[in-house]
Amino acid sequence: MATANQLKMLVKSHFEDNSEKFNTVALQIAAHEAKLGHTNLANDIRKIIDAAKINKPKLKNIDPNLQGLFLEIYPQEHLTDLVVAPQIKNRIERIINEFTYKDKLFRHNLENRRKILFSGNPGTGKTMTASIIANELHLPIYVVLMDKIVTKYMGETSAKLRQIFDYI
Template sequence: MARGELMKKLLASYGRDDEFRAVAEQIILEEEQKNNRVLARSLRQTLDHASSSASQRKTLAPLIPFPDAANDFVERIAPEHTKSDIVLSKTNVRIFTGLMQEFRRADDIRRHGLPVRSKLLFCGPPGCGKTLCTEIFAGELGLPLFVVKIDRLISSYLGETAGNVRKIFEFARKQPCVLFLDEFDALARSRDDTSEHNELRRVVNSLLIFIDRIKPKGFLIAATNLDQALDPAVWRRFDEVIWFEKPDREMIDRFLTMKFKNVKISFDLHPHARELEGYSYAEIERICVQAIKTAVIERRKDVGEQDFRHAMADEIRRRSGTSRLQQSAQEH
């Protein structure tokens, strides 16, 4: 069979494991017949590894086309990070491990008349891993990740917003996936807030009903940096609330080690963990990246302590400016 036809057949068999493997075997056989032994062996090892991984997780249903009318405010994201790219607290590791186990044994749990946790609320300051964790969580479960663009979802024609929300919730009900609503406070703001438009309050009413009724085949995850702004009735609609705090010294130490694992350094990182307490992961990552870039620019093989300290000084300057802006905004 022509290579192009085989590739089309391979893509068309997505989600049907037996058929997918059969087509992949045909491609490998062709490479063997062409005497491309190295490529054929590599393809077979990849296929065997993928099959082994797939047997450890729930088989996905084929992707359902997203409603055309909703394409403007939902985007599918391909996970690029793995669990080795994140540092979580022991509590959160335990929670996520439990959630994954529940998902994989969902049928057994439901047969016992018990609910499966599938609606999660992530809370915590910016830069502390909420979005990254969502991506890794979806990747670990083998679920497609759909990110809702809240700014577009809240239509300029406010009367359409509740309808837009209904469309994405209906999709999540049918499609096994992780549906991620970042900046959730923009959609679920307290109805007691007198500055909010009456139409937005009606959107919150609709949202509460949708969250109550939905039973996702995967997970609904909402994230907010402003948990105090959420409507009080939102909290009990979620099966689990997970807090992402700024890292403590031990977590910072692990994060620094992770960031420099493939980089040669000429100083001891560990004492700097104490100096970085109170910083978010995003801020610490900026320091690490800037220190490494300095060494690259100067064509040095290792990162020195001065590189790291200069990068820290830049972050302190940035933080100071951000604090002044925030204070000015609050005063006005």
């Protein structure tokens, strides 16, 4: 079992959003468990860390002028959470597969979809569907905070939006 100090450092690094320190402490715990003969647990911890390094998208630093104008969210919804007609679910799975196998499409001179427009009445599942697609592809969703974007000065609103979309 991890030491009390290791657990404290693990929790602290999580809340400080310090993934490098978090990974280091987790690997220390794995090494400690391996010494105790708990090789399965040690291997599981290492696999989780390795998978997180592969799946986590690399994002550039946010321009200080854009701070507070949008949120970066890593959704938790899964495809199994969605209740829709089979033909709609097939379309969503196709979008996910196109992105997942974009290299294969590219080899055949084809491209995957890079833009999707959802439309419909409120409460029909547009945001949830976008969250599911993002989660399945291990990508974040960006939520633009319109109350922070819109200003009374002509052109400033569109300039801020342009900066946000350039960042994304």
